[in-house]
């Protein structure tokens with residue numbers, strides 16, 4: 001439906017004001033990690049999808065990596081399969097791996113693809129197995145319980161880390177106007193499936209594509225201290241201390257880990273932001289102050 005003259009004028013004013021920001025990002029790659037906890041309701045999901053479609057329309061190259069931890073948990077519970085986490089990683093036996101593959105590669109991936117397509121984008125869903133997109137190897141997890149003086153390496157099953165990313169697949173899709181939507185399942189050298197934490201996949205994809213930004217959408221307004229204040233501009237040593245004293249735990253561990261590692265490896269900035277806020281990606285991109293926790297290699301001052 002065409003706009004009224006008044007609405008067209010308002011739109012033109014907003015767009016011309018946004019032009020410097022839009023031009024600044026045109027042609028740049030932005031990797032967006034859409035966490036399972038941020039996929040709360042249909043309105044927010046549509047707002048997320050529209051942000052992604054808008055990015056593509058204005059010349060940004062968005063790559064979506066999604067999680068789905070709570071959705072996996074729900075199905076495991078229905079199937080009476082017990083599940084637990086070590087250092088924010090789900091211990092994954094063969095039965096659990098089947099469920100992970102079903103939920104991430106099937107249900108969640110296709111839900112997001114449908115969402116973006118319904119909002120006018122051209123999304124293509126992939127797991128790391130498609131086109132050998134995510135080569136993986138078994139993750140060695142270092143775990144230290146309070147009674148131990150040194151951490152031990154433990155086996156948590158079919159949990160992987162990204163060994164290599166086949167960027168050809170992503171380049172081909174992005175250059176043909178498609179928006180890649182990636183489920184965090186990797187493939188090992190013998191063709192075996194690996195369950196990979198979605199933050200780690202997003203970080204690695206951002207790193208190999210030398211993305212402008214890595215945006216991690218979650219269910220909290222950033223990295224918080226014990227009083228609930230948003231923390232930002234931290235050094236690796238400060239982060240280590242926050243992990244040691246228990247301020248950073250669970251799902252925030254892989255998030256911080258991948259954000260620090262991505263900026264160290266050439267991604268311009270990483271952002272941990274609240275996916276429960278409407279249009280949070282666009283707010284992050286088009287305001288000077290941004291939202292949530294900002295991590296750069298220069299440890300710039302950021303905001304709450």
Ligand SMILES: Nc1ncnc2c1ncn2[C@@H]1O[C@H](COP(=O)(O)OP(=O)(O)O)[C@@H](O)[C@H]1O
Pocket residue numbers: 034035036037038067068069217218219220222223224225247248249250251252253
């Ligand atoms: N210092 C911290 N600041 C903020 N959140 C934290 C912190 N430490 C642990 N968390 C937990 O990490 C969670 C985010 O990780 P996770 O549940 O895995 O989200 P997602 O599904 O988006 O990846 C928060 O909801 C919070 O419970």
Ligand SMILES: CC(=O)N[C@@H](CCC(=O)OP(=O)(O)O)C(=O)O
Pocket residue numbers: 034035036037066067068069070072088089090100159160184195196197198199251
């Ligand atoms: C190894 C590992 O923990 N994999 C995650 C993969 C999904 C994920 O990362 O989902 P969120 O981003 O929504 O937490 C899991 O099984 O839950």
